Amino acid sequence: MDQQRDGDFLNHDERYARTDEYLTILRRVWTETKPFDHEGKYYRVKGAASEVKPLQQPIVPIYFGGASDAALDVAGKHADVYALWGESLAQSEDLVRRVRAQAAKHGRKVEFSISFRPIIAPTEEEAWAKAEHILQTTRGHQVQISHARGAGPQQSEGARRLLADAAKGDRVDERLWTAIARETGGRSNSTSLVGTPEQVADALLKYYDLGITTFLLRGFDPLVDAIEYGRELLPLIREKVAQRDALKSAESERKAA
Incomplete structure (x- = not known):
């Protein structure tokens, strides 16, 4: 309902698919030296480029949350730091394991934050x-x-x-x-x-x-x-x-x- 109040009627998994596409484009804007085009399901850009690049190299660290399967798929692909709410030790250990497994599919490692x-x-x-x-x-x-x-x-x-x-x-x-x-x-x-x-x-x-x-x-x-x-x-x-x-x-x- 909160999403719909803001005019966003995509379902849960579609929103994470959109996030995946957005972060893919963002990473390219931060790292590529020449303008590029992108034609996707949720975004279309032509000649995307930025003269301003991150001070951190290669990119600004991406903090990411979300505990659903759809969220973990995106976290494994894009997150530099995965953020947990303050759960029990058993649940936290399970979530750390699952995020690491998703990141490993992309040859990546993820750090963790907890609140x-x-x-x-x-x-x-x-x-x-x-x-x-x-x-x-x-x-x-x-x-x-x-x-x-x-x-x-x-x-x-x-x-x-x-x-x-x-x-x-x-x-x-x-x-x-x-x-x-x-x-x-x-x-x-x-x-x-x-x-x-x-x-x-x-x-x-x-x-x-x-x-x-x-x-x-x-x-x-x-x-x-x-x-x-x-x-x-x-x-x-x-x-x-x-x-x-x-x-x-x-x-x-x-x-x-």
């Missing part, structure tokens, strides 16, 4: 109390959200996956909190990792071990949380990642010896 809304406090008890307060505040806004966005859950595959995690309970994998995802119908970046900074950093490290190397973190109180993350959480994440990388490097050297 969470961490909730941290000096003690675990305080962190969960903070989460409960956020949930109650969210419930108080639900009528406004329903009128603004339309009632009912999102229909995307990503939303379905978030709700599948939420169906397992409000707490998954010890730190993953799914209550906001359930309450809002699986809308976008709505899952959290809850605990002390140390506990949340350890939880993020488990995703790093899956091959996810970028963490997109934002809070429910953007300014206050950003300051708190910078002081309490990010230094721990960097420290633990550096330690993990050092261990992996030492293990590789041992095996090579």
Whole structure:
């Protein structure tokens, strides 16, 4: 329905086919030195060229999301970084595996980013109390959200996956909190990792071990949380990642010896 409000009546898979064609043209504009023509199902261009080329070479890195089969096909072909919502470890591992398999068909490798809304406090008890307060505040806004966005859950595959995690309970994998995802119908970046900074950093490290190397973190109180993350959480994440990388490097050297 959101697409149709904007005048776009292509179905789900056709929209991804159009995206595939668009990114193919975009890559050519960025990389080719002479004007070119393109005659496709969704786009037709004649003499396409740009005097402005990306500073990054060969192209600006393409970040891509979407968890349906159609989306993963396009991600494998075009994505430099595949972006996940904050799912459980099991679901995230499955998605990483599937994206890598699609990329391998095109002789490519893809990096991964994952999004969470961490909730941290000096003690675990305080962190969960903070989460409960956020949930109650969210419930108080639900009528406004329903009128603004339309009632009912999102229909995307990503939303379905978030709700599948939420169906397992409000707490998954010890730190993953799914209550906001359930309450809002699986809308976008709505899952959290809850605990002390140390506990949340350890939880993020488990995703790093899956091959996810970028963490997109934002809070429910953007300014206050950003300051708190910078002081309490990010230094721990960097420290633990550096330690993990050092261990992996030492293990590789041992095996090579």
